[in-house]
Amino acid sequence: MDLLEVYEKRRSVNFFEKGREIPQDILENIINKAVLAPSAFNLQPWEIVAVKTKENKEKLCKLSNNQEKILDGAITLMIVGNKNGFATDSPVWEEMLISMGGNKEAVEGAQGAAGFLYGSTEERKLKFAESNAGLLAMSIMNMATYYGVDSHPMSGVDFEGIEREFNLGEGKNLVMLIVLGYFDKSKELYPRRPRRLYKDIVKEI
Ligand SMILES: Cc1cc2nc3c(=O)[nH]c(=O)nc-3n(C[C@H](O)[C@H](O)[C@H](O)COP(=O)(O)O)c2cc1C
Structure with missing residues (x-):
């Protein structure tokens, strides 16, 4: 494709x-290719909670305005952005040090810059978490399509409730849910609604 x-x-x-169900190897392929999405400094400030059990799906469904897709789909992914994903304890810095041939000064410089750019205000932290994890989310949906798996993104949910009830942890920001599964062909898919195009959304300056 x-x-x-x-x-x-x-x-x-x-x-x-x-x-x-989605075969485990397909699910892992979707995620392991989707992570080729870009991220600031390649920091990959994201985590995924894969909700698989009936009990957890029911709990999540209740916190998501009873959107039944969660119960019917094979799995729901919580796409979580890490607001502190630029901090020096990120495992990515260690890898960067190796990739940069052990140049500690360069890595420390990058850490300082990232700390300022993404961590100096609460708004910047949120933007950092949401923009990077949002790109991962789109990447997951595209890879799912590639592997023949259908998807549904959702943000009509109780974000704070889910973060609390599933103990996502300090600084972990739920960005959206993505249900994965296979379209029920006995139902009709509503027609794709039109998009606003270049002439409508692009301002050339
Ligand atoms: C961030 C995000 C949140 C969404 N939240 C919901 C939701 O809570 N419930 C729902 O039924 N659809 C939700 N949608 C699906 C949109 O309605 C859908 O993407 C849009 O109508 C375009 O349709 P298409 O994805 O089939 O092209 C969401 C989509 C996005 C990107």
């Missing part, structure tokens, strides 16, 4: 085939 086909095929699927 080429990229254009992925873009044209991906839809937010409302009805999932109940009980159809």
Whole structure:
């Protein structure tokens, strides 16, 4: 499947085939390719909670305005942005030191810059977490399409409630949910709604 086909095929699927699981190797392929998404300083300030059990799906569904897709889909991913993902304890800095041939000064310089750019205000921290994890989310949905898996992003949920009830932890910001599964072909997918195009959204300056 080429990229254009992925873009044209991906839809937010409302009805999932109940009980159809996603093979673990496919799920891992989706995630392991999706993480090729870009991130600031390659810091990858994201985590994913994969909700699989009936009990946890029910708990999540209640905190998501009872959107039943969560119960019907195979799995729901919580896409979590780490507001402190620039800090010196990020495992990525260690890898960067190796990638930069042990140049400690360069890595420390990058740490200082990242700390200022992404950590100097609460708003910057939030932007850092949400922008990077948002790119991962899109990447996951595109890779799911590539592997023949359908998806549905959701933000019509009780963010604070989910963060609290699932103990996401300090600085962990739920960015969105993505249900993964297989479209229930006995149902009809509503037609794709039109998009505003270049002439509508681009201001050339
Ligand atoms: C961040 C985000 C949050 C969304 N939240 C919900 C939601 O809570 N419930 C829902 O039914 N659809 C939700 N949607 C799906 C959108 O309605 C859908 O993407 C849009 O109508 C375009 O349809 P398409 O994805 O099939 O092209 C969400 C989409 C995005 C990107």
